[in-house]
Structure formats: structure tokens, C-alpha cells
Amino acid sequence: MREIGHFIGGKEVKGTSGRTGDVFNPNTGEVQARVAFAKTSEVEHAVAVAEAAQPAWGAINPQRRARVMFKFLELIQAEYDDLARLLSSEHGKTFADSKGDIQRGLEVVEFACGIPNLMKGEYSEGAGPGIDLFSIRQPLGVVAGITPFNFPAMIPLWKAAPAIACGNAFILKPSERDPSVPMRIAELFLKAGLPAGVFNVVNGDKEAVDAILNDRRIQAVGFVGSSAIAEYIYAKGCAAGKRVQCFGGAKNHMIVMPDADMDQAVDALVGAGYGSAGERCMAVSVAVPVGQKTADALMKKLVPRVEGLKIGPSTDPNADYGPMVTRAHMNKVREYVDLGVKEGAKLVVDGRNFKLQGYENGNFMGGCLFDEVTPQMRIYKEEIFGPVLSVVRAKDYEEAVRLPSEHDYGNGVAIFTRDGDTARDFTSRVQVGMVGVNFAIPVPLSYYTFGGWKRSGFGDLNQHGPDSIRFYTKTKTVTARWPSGTKEGAEFVIPTMK
Numbered sequence: 034m035r036e037i038g039h040f041i042g043g044k045e046v047k048g049t050s051g052r053t054g055d056v057f058n059p060n061t062g063e064v065q066a067r068v069a070f071a072k073t074s075e076v077e078h079a080v081a082v083a084e085a086a087q088p089a090w091g092a093i094n095p096q097r098r099a100r101v102m103f104k105f106l107e108l109i110q111a112e113y114d115d116l117a118r119l120l121s122s123e124h125g126k127t128f129a130d131s132k133g134d135i136q137r138g139l140e141v142v143e144f145a146c147g148i149p150n151l152m153k154g155e156y157s158e159g160a161g162p163g164i165d166l167f168s169i170r171q172p173l174g175v176v177a178g179i180t181p182f183n184f185p186a187m188i189p190l191w192k193a194a195p196a197i198a199c200g201n202a203f204i205l206k207p208s209e210r211d212p213s214v215p216m217r218i219a220e221l222f223l224k225a226g227l228p229a230g231v232f233n234v235v236n237g238d239k240e241a242v243d244a245i246l247n248d249r250r251i252q253a254v255g256f257v258g259s260s261a262i263a264e265y266i267y268a269k270g271c272a273a274g275k276r277v278q279c280f281g282g283a284k285n286h287m288i289v290m291p292d293a294d295m296d297q298a299v300d301a302l303v304g305a306g307y308g309s310a311g312e313r314c315m316a317v318s319v320a321v322p323v324g325q326k327t328a329d330a331l332m333k334k335l336v337p338r339v340e341g342l343k344i345g346p347s348t349d350p351n352a353d354y355g356p357m358v359t360r361a362h363m364n365k366v367r368e369y370v371d372l373g374v375k376e377g378a379k380l381v382v383d384g385r386n387f388k389l390q391g392y393e394n395g396n397f398m399g400g401c402l403f404d405e406v407t408p409q410m411r412i413y414k415e416e417i418f419g420p421v422l423s424v425v426r427a428k429d430y431e432e433a434v435r436l437p438s439e440h441d442y443g444n445g446v447a448i449f450t451r452d453g454d455t456a457r458d459f460t461s462r463v464q465v466g467m468v469g470v471n472f473a474i475p476v477p478l479s480y481y482t483f484g485g486w487k488r489s490g491f492g493d494l495n496q497h498g499p500d501s502i503r504f505y506t507k508t509k510t511v512t513a514r515w516p517s518g519t520k521e522g523a524e525f526v527i528p529t530m531k
Contacts, residue, residue: 034064034066034067035065035066035067036053036066036067036069037056037066037067037068037069037212037213037216037236038069038236039069039071039075039079039233039234039235039236040216040219040220040232040233040234041075041078041079041082041230041233041234041235042082042229042230042233043223043228043229043230044229045216045220047069048069048070048071048075048236049072049075050069050070050071050072050075052069052070052072053067053068053069053070054067054068054070054209054210054238055067056068056123056209056210056211056212056213057123057210057358057359057360057396058122058123059123059124059125059347059355059356059357059358059359059395059396060125060346060347060348060355060356060392060395060396061392061394061395062360062394062395062396063394065122065123066213068209068212068236069236069237070209070236070237070238070240070241071235071236071237071240071241071244072240072244073240073241073243073244075235075241076204076235076237076241076244076245076248077244077248079204079233079235080175080204080248080250080251081250082230082233083175083202083203083204083230083231083233084174084175084202084250085230086202086228086229086230086231087172087174087175087200087201087202087231089228090197090200090201090202090227090228090231091171091172091174091200091201092200093200094149095148095149095152095198095200096149098148098197098198098200099145099146099147099148099149099198100226101197101222101225101226101227102142102143102145102146102148102194102197102198102225103146104225104226105142105221105222105225105227106139106142106143106146107225108221108224108225109135109139109218109221113132113135114132116135116186116214116217117131117132117134117135118131119213119214119217120134120135120185120186120211120213120214121347121348121355122213122347123185123210123211123212123213123214124182124183124185124210124211124347124358125310125347125355125356125357125358125396126309126310126312126347126354126355127309127347127349127350127352127353127354127355128347128348128350129350130308130309130354130355131186131347134184134185134186134187135186135187137184137187137476138184138186138187138188138189138190138191138194139190140478140479141190141191141194141195141479141497141501142190142194143479144194144195144479144480144497144498145194145195145197145198146198148198148199148502151198151499151502152170152199152502152506153170154167154168154169154170154508155167155168156168160512161514161528163514163515163517164512164513164514165512165513165514166510166511166512166513167510167511167513168508168509168510168511169508169509169511170199170502170506170507170508170509171200171506171507171509172199172200172201172505172506172507173199173201173252173253173276173505173506173507174201174202174250174252175201175202175203175204175250175251175252176196176201176202176203176204176251176252176253176254176255176505177203177204177205177206177245177251177253177254177255178192178193178196178203178204178205178206178254178255178256179206179242179245179254179255179256179257179258179266180192180205180206180207180208180215180256180257180258181208181257181258181314182208182210182211182312182358183309183312183313183314183358183418184257184313185207185208185211185212185213185214185215186214186215186218188257189205189207189214189215189218190218191483191496191497191501192205192255192496193205193218193222193232195497195501195502195504195505196255196501196505197222197227197231197232199502199505199506201505202230202231202232202233203231203232203233204233204234204235204245204251205219205232205233205234205235206234206235206236206237206241206242206245207234207236209236209237209238210358210359211358212234212236215234216234219232219233219234242266243269246266246269246270246273246275247273249273249274251275252275252276253275253276253277253278253504253505254266254270254275254276254277254278255277255278255279255496255504256277256278256279256280257279257280257314257496258280258281259281259282259416260281260282260416260442260488260489261281262281263279263280263281263282263491264279264281264488264491266279267279267491267492276504277491277492278484278490278491278492278494278495278496278504279490279491279492280314280444280484280485280489280490280491280496281442281485281488281489281490281491282314282416282418282442282444282488282489283314283315283316283318283416283442283444283445283485283489284318284319284413284414284415284416284440284441284442284444285305285315285316285317285318285319285437285442285444285445285446285447286317286319286320286321286425286436286437286440286446286447286465287301287302287305287317287319287320287321287446287447287448287449287473288321288323288427288433288434288437288446288447288448288449288450288459289320289321289322289323289327289331289449290323290327290430290433290448290449290450290451290452290455291323291324291326291327292450292451292452293327293449293450293451294449294451294471295330295331295334296334297449297471298331298449299331299334299335299338301317301447301449301471301472301473302317302320302335302422302473303335303338303339303342303353304473305317305447305473305474306318306320306420306422307339307342307353307354307400307420307422308353308354309354310354310355310356310357310398310419310420311366311417311418311419311420311421312357312358312362312418312419313474314444314489315444315445315467315474315475315476316418316474317422317447317473317474318416318417318421318422318423319406319413319422319423319424319425319436319437320335320422320423320424320425321424321425321426321427321433321436321437322424322426322427323427323428323429323430323432323433324427324428324429325426325428328424328426331424332381332404332424335402335424336381336382336402339381339382339400339401339402339422340382340400342354342399342400342420344387344389344397344398344399344400345389346389346392346395354420355397356392356395356396356397357396357397357398357419358396359396360396362396362418362419363396363397363398363419365419366398366417366418366419366420366421367385367398369411369412369415369417369419369421370383370385370401370412370421371385372411372412373403373406373410373412373421373423376410376411376412377405377410378403378404378405378406378407378410378412378423379403379404379405380401380402380403381402381403381404382399382400382401382402383399383401384398384399384400384401384420385398385399385401386399387399398419398420399420400420400421400422401419401420401421401422402421402422402424403421403422403423403424404424404426405424405426406423406424406425407425408425408436408439413425414440414441416442430455434459434462434463437463437464437465438462438463438464438465439464440487441487441488442485442487442488442489443464443465443466443485443486443487443488443489443490444465444466444467444485444486444489444490445465445466445467445468445469445474445475445476445485446463446465446467446468446469446475447468447469447470447471447472447473447474447475448460448468448469448470448471449471450470450471456470456471464486464487465485465486466484466485466486466489466490466495467483467484467485477498479497479498480498480499481497481498482495482496482497482498482499482500482501483495483496483497483498484496484500
């Protein structure tokens with residue numbers, strides 16, 4: 034049985050707590066590895082190692098830190114396919130989807146390669162009589178990231194790359210469900226020239242999370258996961274005096290207007306709703322056709338597409354999606370479908386009893402499609418995080434705008450229409466953090482910022498893009514005056530530039 038420890042001080046070390054978690058093969062349901070769960074003292078040791086390594090790393094000029102990022106990109110490209118296969122083997126997403134997971138992470142590393150420009154401050158000569166004014170950005174010190182199972186490459190890279198490029202040392206606590214890719218990322222950063230101790234990985238559960246939150250040497254924490262845990266980490270981290278950004282759950286709507294290209298809309302719904310078995314924070318989980326005629330036309334095309342989804346092992350290149358990450362999570366999603374039936378929603382396509390020949394013990398579930406879902410139902414209010422799409426019929430455009438705007442979550446939303454005025458009005462009025470126009474999964478590119486509103490995001494700075502540089506640095510402003518030989522005497526009023 035493969036044993037996975039921690040990565041501290043530039044090497045993998047065995048866990049000492051005596052506690053471990055099972056890492057499953059989602060295709061077969063078999064345990065393929067055991068990962069160590071860190072105790073508080075192990076986290077504290079990792080922080081001490083990071084704290085010792087950070088000053089020298091922070092003092093290295095930004096160009097040299099960028100060179101490490103460039104070398105890391107080169108190294109990860111050399112084993113791209115192997116890394117994707119490793120990711121699929123623990124998460125269950127298809128090989129092509131795993132490559133996309135890695136690629137979206139690498140795009141943030143590419144952004145971080147521009148750190149010499151991104152960390153530039155401002156300078157004003159002659160801001161007052163003989164006075165120059167300038168600002169500089171400096172690293173925070175030791176920072177941490179707590180990342181989810183559904184993107185074991187992308188989210189760790191979204192957190193680590195900007196943090197390290199800014200000159201910080203980084204502690205990563207990845208999901209215990211698929212820890213191997215984060216461990217390999219740490220090894221590749223070391224091979225790229227990152228000094229030992231600058232990037233450390235501690236695996237574990239709540240004890241490791243609380244140890245990170247309680248350690249006063251950690252200056253900032255970034256998190257992605259469920260909203261309940263996001264709120265917990267945000268509250269506890271802020272109470273401990275840390276800078277905190279937390280991103281939680283989602284209930285992403287896709288509005289389908291009467292003038293939409295229906296084939297395009299159905300393609301978008303099928304891909305965004307069922308890709309990666311719906312285990313994405315940006316998955317479309319609610320379709321909102323506007324008007325009865327639109328809803329009927331949408332369902333006529335959507336039902337056979339959902340019934341025809343090809344579900345297979347993560348190794349199948351023709352599969353639309355693979356197994357879910359664990360049996361426990363699959364059972365939770367099935368329970369939501371049971372709940373939707375009890376609540377009175379119309380289950381048009383039922384994938385609960387799907388079995389894949391030869392993989393009967395795998396975590397496979399067929400696509401489910403609900404119609405006539407109402408905003409009062411729990412399956413509408415709560416994040417399901419599985420291959421389940423709900424159709425909520427809106428009587429008009431105004432109701433379609435209200436639905437996502439009034440929902441507790443505000444991560445992503447999309448509208449499909451041919452009308453520019455409608456699209457412009459929607460993007461302006463809808464109360465959601467990321468909006469797509471004829472684009473179902475509106476994840477911004479790396480040089481823009483990613484983040485949701487309401488219970489989808491806690492904190493005032495988002496992930497990647499310019500916000501990531503602001504989050505992982507502190508601004509120091511300097512007011513400088515050099516004596517010119519003229520003695521002006523003591524000043525007893527507040528300085529002004531009058």
C-alpha cells in the first residue's frame with residue numbers, strides 16, 4: 034500500500050500522528066493509498082521551516098523569482114500527461130478534463146512570471162517642497178492555502194504561484210481525497226530552483242486546518258470549499274488577525290432567452306452541467322428558460338442529450354464524465370435526488386441506479402434532470418455538487434434576473450441570447466460575481482480576478498489576477514525629504530502640501 038506523508042523542508046517526510054485517511058480509486062472503489070493526517074506539532078514544524086526560509090527568498094530579486102516560475106512551467110510540461118493520469122486516478126475526472134485542470138493552474142503560473150512588473154510600486158517626485166513620495170510592495174511572510182478535492186492541480190497553483198512569486202513562503206493543506214498531485218507540484222517547484230522550505234505541503238483534516246488558523250506566524254490564508262467551512266475559516270482566521278480570502282459553494286444559473294440559439298444553449302448546459310460529474314464550483318446546476326414555449330423547446334432537446342450521456346472510467350477517452358470522487362459523496366448526491374422527488378420536482382431523467390459493467394463498485398452515477406423545480410425547494414437552495422441539473426421555468430425576463438440575484442450563492446451566472454441590449458442589461462443588473470454571455474462557465478483568464486459574491490465568497494480580495502498580488506503583499510508608503518541646508522524649525526501642525 035502506497036503511503037503519502039508530507040512535504041516539508043524540501044523533502045517528503047512520514048507522518049507521525051498515527052492517523053491516516055484512505056485514498057480511493059474512484060473507478061473501482063478500492064483503496065489505493067493512505068495519506069498521513071498531520072497533528073498540530075507537525076503543522077507548527079512546517080511553519081517554522083517556512084519562516085526560516087522566507088527572508089532569503091523574499092530578498093531575491095523578482096526577476097530571479099520569475100525564473101523559477103518559468104522553469105517550473107518547463108518541468109510540468111515535460112510530465113503533463115503523467116500528471117494528468119495521476120490526477121484522474123485519484124479524482125475520477127477524465128484524462129482530458131484532468132489536463133484542463135492542470136492547464137488552468139499553469140495559466141496562473143504564467144501570470145506570476147510577470148512578477149517584476151506586477152510588484153512595481155508608485156513614485157511621485159516633488160510631491161511637496163523637496164519631498165518625494167513612493168510606495169513599495171513587500172511580501173507578507175508565511176502564508177497558507179487550504180484547497181478542495183475537485184481541482185487538485187488548479188486551485189493549489191492559483192494559491193501558491195502568486196504567493197511564492199511575491200516572495201512569501203507557502204504552506205499548502207490540500208484535500209486528503211486526492212493529495213498526490215499537490216505533492217508532485219511541490220517536488221517540481223523544488224526541482225525548478227525554489228529553495229527548500231519555501232513550499233511545504235501538510236496533509237490532514239480539521240486538526241491541520243485549525244493548526245494553520247491558530248498559528249500567528251501565518252499572515253494570510255486562502256481557502257476554497259463549501260460555504261459552511263469557508264465561513265468558519267474566514268471568521269476564525271480574521272479573529273486571529275490574519276488576512277483571509279474564502280470561496281464557498283455555488284448555485285450557478287443559466288438563463289435561456291426565447292431568442293437564444295437552442296442548440297448552442299443545450300450544448301452548453303450538457304457540458305457545463307455534467308462535465309466532471311458536476312463536481313465543479315462553476316458547474317451550471319440551474320437552467321432558467323424564459324417563457325413556457327422556450328422551456329418546452331429546451332426540454333425537448335435537452336432530455337435525449339442527458340439520456341445519451343456516456344459515462345465511463347477516467348481512462349476512457351470517449352467518456353463524457355467519469356466516477357465521483359468517493360462513494361460517500363456519490364451517496365450524498367443520490368440523497369439529494371431522492372429529496373427532489375419528495376419535494377415534488379419532476380425527475381425527467383433518473384441516473385441514480387446507473388451501473389457500469391466491469392466497474393460495479395466504482396462511484397458512477399448517471400445524469401439526472403429535474404423539471405418544474407421551484408425556488409422553495411432544497412434542491413434549488415443548496416449546492417448538490419453532482420451530475421444533477423434543475424430546470425426552473427421563469428415566466429418572464431424580470432423573474433429570470435431575480436432568481437440568481439436573490440439566491441444565497443452568487444458565484445457564476447450565464448445568459449444565452451441573440452439580443453445585445455438584453456445581454457447588456459443582464460450583466461449590469463444581475464447580483465452575481467462572474468457573468469457569461471453565451472458562455473456557460475465564465476471563469477476569467479488568469480490576468481483577471483476570479484471570485485463570487487454573497488455566500489460564494491468571503492473577503493474583499495479575489496483569486497488570481499491583480500487581486501492575488503494585493504492579497505499576498507503589503508504596501509509600504511515612504512515620504513522622503515532630504516535637507517537642503519535651510520533650517521525651517523519645528524512644525525507643530527499636521528504636514529500638508531499647501
